[in-house]
Amino acid sequence: MTPEMHNNLFQPISLGALELKNSIIMAPMTRDRAGPGDVPSDIMIEYYRQRASAGLIVTEGTQPSREGKGYWRTPGIYSQEQIDGWAKVADAVHGEGGKIVMQIMHCGRVVVPDNRGYIADVIAPSAISCSDPVPGPDGVPAPTAMPRALAADELPALAEEFAQAARNARAANIDGVELHCASGYLINQFLNPVSNLRDDNWGEGAAGRVRFPVMVLDAMAKAIGGDRVGFRISPGNPYNDMDVSDPEEIFVPLLNATDELNLAYVHVVDMGLENLDTLAMIRQHWSGKIVTNNSLNAETASEIIQSGRADAVSFGRAFIANPDLVNRILSGAKLAKPDYAKLYTGEREGYIDYPVATIK
Numbered sequence: 171m172t173p174e175m176h177n178n179l180f181q182p183i184s185l186g187a188l189e190l191k192n193s194i195i196m197a198p199m200t201r202d203r204a205g206p207g208d209v210p211s212d213i214m215i216e217y218y219r220q221r222a223s224a225g226l227i228v229t230e231g232t233q234p235s236r237e238g239k240g241y242w243r244t245p246g247i248y249s250q251e252q253i254d255g256w257a258k259v260a261d262a263v264h265g266e267g268g269k270i271v272m273q274i275m276h277c278g279r280v281v282v283p284d285n286r287g288y289i290a291d292v293i294a295p296s297a298i299s300c301s302d303p304v305p306g307p308d309g310v311p312a313p314t315a316m317p318r319a320l321a322a323d324e325l326p327a328l329a330e331e332f333a334q335a336a337r338n339a340r341a342a343n344i345d346g347v348e349l350h351c352a353s354g355y356l357i358n359q360f361l362n363p364v365s366n367l368r369d370d371n372w373g374e375g376a377a378g379r380v381r382f383p384v385m386v387l388d389a390m391a392k393a394i395g396g397d398r399v400g401f402r403i404s405p406g407n408p409y410n411d412m413d414v415s416d417p418e419e420i421f422v423p424l425l426n427a428t429d430e431l432n433l434a435y436v437h438v439v440d441m442g443l444e445n446l447d448t449l450a451m452i453r454q455h456w457s458g459k460i461v462t463n464n465s466l467n468a469e470t471a472s473e474i475i476q477s478g479r480a481d482a483v484s485f486g487r488a489f490i491a492n493p494d495l496v497n498r499i500l501s502g503a504k505l506a507k508p509d510y511a512k513l514y515t516g517e518r519e520g521y522i523d524y525p526v527a528t529i530k
Contacts, residue, residue, distance in 0.1 A: 176472045176499055183225065183482055185459050186397030186434025188269055188346055190225035190482070193475060194496050197437075197463050197486035198228040198273040198348070198402070200241060202514040203521060208239065208246040210255035215262050216522045220493035222268030225482065228348050228437070229259075231275025231355075234335035236290040238356070240277025240314075242307050242514075247272065247338045256342035264343070271346040271400065272339040274332060274390075278356030279317035279365070280410050282306045292317045294359050295366040295373060295382070300411045302354075309514065322370055329385045333393035346398035349387055351424070352439060354410020357383045361420050364413035380423045387428055396432045400461070404439035405448050417446060425455035435459040437484065449479040468499045494526040503527040 180192045205211040218227055233239045233246045246252045256272070263270045279294035282304045294317035303311035320328065336347045351357040359365040360382045366373045372381055390399050403424070405417035425436070440448045440462050452460055462480040471483040489495050490513070491506040498505055504527075512520025 176468050178475045179472055188434060190269060192225040193482040194225050195461055195482055195484035196221055196224040196227045196489045197484040198230055199486050200230045200244060202243040204243045204245040207251055209251045210245050210259050213518055213522055215258050218259050219262035219266055221489055222263045222266035223496040227263060227268060227270040229272045231273050231350055234274050234276055234331050237293055238276035239286050240281040242285040247335045253338050253342045256344060260343040269345045271348050272344045273348045273350050274335050275350040276356040278359045280304055280355055281315050282312045283315050293320050295320060295368055298365055302411045322372060325382055329389040332386045333389040336390045336393045340394050348437060349401040351383055352402050352404035354412045362412050376419055376423045380427055383424060384427045387431055391431050397434050399433050400435040400437055402437040406441040406443045422455050429456050433458060435461050437461040440464045491524045493524055498527050501529045503529060
């Protein structure tokens, strides 16, 4: 396929209130470069600025509170210093003509306490630990903490915590937010029957398990407008000790309920399941825009948009080593490969030192 045949990737598209110059989206990727106080660092500002040719950047997962942090050097959006740091990121991206939304990620039970640098509750829908280890401060996988089960009367305040994070993102001039409902983190823990064993209205059956995630999305939508709120799912993804035996039973109720909120988009990691056409399931139960992700290249991405199975596509790893990914796809230039040894270490190296291509 010639570069000219990828033209549908370069057409403007709207996701709610977000007017994008192309359909190539940078997926959220944890990179562990936040500074003291979990404030965005100067190299983070440069990292996002370099990649602003994307139609939309989705930031790395950003904790809405101290309790939301599970990994080493991930940024927050709950202190004024963090808001000010993210404002510098937004200014840098906007200065290059880009758009940026913040992924709000609460790790829930997926916490190695040493990663935090402070003492705070580890919370989850049920007091069940994640059996999958998580890298500690030295990068060596370590056991996760035993969480405290949330009381029902705590949940409205917790939903408001997410809403305040959305307000804080907008105060930083970030264009919108994406709620992380995937990969075994707090929202996914409420959705999944292996991590939510509650016997109250917040856990009994699929209707109960979906109740808190919908409450959070509704609170975020009311806080900043639903047309600036998206959410990410990954049906069939076992990451962080999730049950994947019946993804339809988990995600169809979520899609049906959130479809009524008129949100900007749903962002799906398509796991390529043998027993489920994930994109077809979403189209059946969701009337809004769909962004899809997972090991795409220019050809497969263009074909997905051409077929109408999704409205936009996101790339993760390709954006790491190719800050000019959009131009490389447009010109047909060869893609560089990431230095995987420096994904989470190296500071500037393996982060903001990847060159742009020389286009003849």
